[in-house]
Amino acid sequence: MALDKYTIGQRYGTALFDLATEQGTIDTVYADVVALQQVFADAPTLADVLTNATLTLEQKQPILANLQQDASASVKNLIQMVFDYGRMNDMPFILAAFVQHYDQVNGIVHAKVTSAVPLTAEQQQALATKLTARLGAKQVEIQNTVDAAVIGGVIVEANNLVIDGSIRRKVAQVRQLLLG
C-alpha cells in the first residue's frame, strides 16, 4: 500500500527538523524552507516536472541546482535526497510538515484572514493580539486575503478552526430565519 503524502511529509519533515535542531541551524533552515515553499507555491507544476519520468536527468539537474543555489547545507541535502528517492512531488508536504513542526515548537500560528477590504496594519496587529490569547499561541502570523463577497467583518481560519464573524454568514442566517 502506498503511503499517503501526509505520512511521507511527516517523516521527512520531522527528520529535517531534528537534524537542524541538533546542528543549531534551525532558524536559517526555517527561512530556507519558507522561501522554498514560496517557490513551490508560485510554480505549482514544479514538483510534477521534477518527478516526471519523460524528462531526463540532464534536463532536471539545472532546475535542481537552481533550487539548491542559496540554500543551507541541510536543505541542499534534503532537496538532493528527496529528488534521488523520486519523492519530489511530496516536497510541498515535507516542507509543510517541517513548518508545522517548527510552529508547534515555537508557538506560531498561521491565520488566514478573509475580509472584504484589505486590513490595515493596526487592524492586523489588534486581530493578532486577540487571536494570540484565544488560540493560546505565542505569535500569530496573519495572511490577509480580500474577498468582496464577505461584505463586512472577517473570517479567520487557523488551527483547523474557522471563526466566522462575517456579514455574509449573518445575512445567510437571517435569510434562513425568515424563510425557514
Added chain:
Amino acid sequence: MSIKAEEISSLIKQQLANYSADLAVEEVGTVTYVGDGIARAHGLDNAMANELLEFQNGSYGMAQNLETNDVGIIIMGSYDDIREGDTVKRTGRIMEVPVGDNMIGRVINALGQPIDGQGEIKTDQTRPIEFKAPGVMDRQSVSEPLQTGLKAIDSLVPIGRGQRELIIGDRKTGKTSIAIDTIINQKDQDMICIYVAIGQKESTVRAQVEALRRYGAMDYTIVVTAGPSEPAPMLYLSPYAGAAIGEYFMYNGKHVLIIYDDLSKQAAAYREISLLLRRPPGREAYPGDIFYTHSRLLERAAKLSDKLGGGSMTALPVIETQAGDVSAYIPTNVISITDGQIFLDSDLFYSGTRPAIDAGTSVSRVGGDAQIKAMKKVAGTLRVDLASYRELESFAQFGSDLDAATQSKLNRGRRTVEILKQPVHKPLSVDKQVLILYALREGYLDSVPVDDLGRYEAELFNFFAGSHADVLAAIVKTGKLPDNDSLDAGIKAFAATFKTSVTAPAAN
C-alpha cells in the same frame, strides 16, 4: 391574522440584535480521499467517535476511524459531489434519529426520513442511534408470551416478550413470511412492531408493506428500510436506527417487536465499510468487531424491570445461511448472542411442510416460562413425538411388518406434522392452537385421514366458535385448560358430525 407590521419588524430587530452578538466557531478538516461511501479527512483533531460531520455539499457523515493523520468517515447520503480538498465541519452531535408516536404507520429510511410519500413526520424528540443496552438491574426475566400465531412456533419454540429469537435458514425458506405473520398476529395485542428491511429488494419491501396494510397491521407498525441501491453505511446503520425508535417505546412502558431482516446483509455492508476504511480483515474478511456489532444491537432488546415501566423489546433477527451451513461465521455469532433459534430447512420447505421449522434444531432458551399453562400442557410431548416419528420414519420406508405400537407412533407423527403446517398470513389465536393440539394429543385425530386434517381443523374451529365459544374464551381468560371435560365433550360432538371425504384412503 392580526399581526402588525411593526411587531414583525421589532421581532426581526430583536433577533438581529441577538445574532450579531455571536461568532460562528467551527472546527473543520479537509477531505483527502473519497471512496465508495467513505471519506478520509485531514484535520478535525477533536472529532469524537461516531460524531456527525457535515460536508460542504450538505451531506452528513459519521466519524469512524480516528487516526493520527486523518479521520475515516462514513458518508450518509450522496457522495458524488464531494471532492478532495472540500471542507468537513464538526457538528458536536452524535448521530440521532427522530422518534415518537407519529412514526407509527410510516415507512422511513435509516435516517428517520419518511419515504412513503405521506409527508413530513412531526416529532419533537430524537434518540441517539447507538445507545447503551439496559444493565443487569434494569431487566427482569421474560414472563409474558408473544404469540406469533404459528402453531409450530408457539408450541415448540415459544417466544416471550423481551426475548431475542433468531430466524435462520437458506434463501426462500419462509424466513420473512414468519416475521410478517408474527407482525400480523400482533393486532390488538398492545404491541408496536418495527420491521427493519436491510438490503431487501425495494419491490419486496413494497409487497411486504402492502401485505401489512391489507391485514391492518400498518396501524401499529413502522417499516425502516435501507435498500440494496443505497450506500453501505445506510445498510449498516438501519438496524441501530430501528432499535433507537423501538427503545423510545420500550422506555415508555410499551411492548415492542422488532425484526431485523436480515443481519447477514448488515454484516456484509459493515465488512464493505471496514475494508474501505482499511481495518484489518479477519475470518471471512469480516472485521474484528463484527461480533460486537451484532451483540450490542441485540443486547438492546430487553424486558425492563417494573421500576423502569416494565416495557419490552422483542428482537427477531433474521440470518440467511448458504446451503444450510449454520457453522459459518455470522450464523454462529448470532446463534450465540440470541436466546434461541428457529431453524428453517429447505428440504422440509420443498416437501410441503410449511412453515419449514426443523423441530430438532430449533430451540427457545427462555420462552418456555412465557408460555401459557394450557399451551404448555398440550405441547409438552410434541417435541418428543416428532423426534421419535422422524426416527421411525426411515424404518417404515422398508415396508416391513411393524408392531401396533410403532404403527400408532407413525400414525400420530404423520398427523402431528400435518397439524403443524399452516398457510401463510393465516395466524391462529392461542385458544384455537390449544384446541387443535389438545385434539391431537388426546388421539381424536388418529382416526381422521391425513388428507382431511386441514378441513377437520377448519370445521372444528367453526363448530367451537358457534356452539362452544365459552370454552375457548375460558382458555384465553384463565390461560389454563378447562377443569371439566367440556373440551372433550365438544370435540366428540364435532367428531360425530364430521364426514371424512369418500376418496380419501383409509387411515393407516
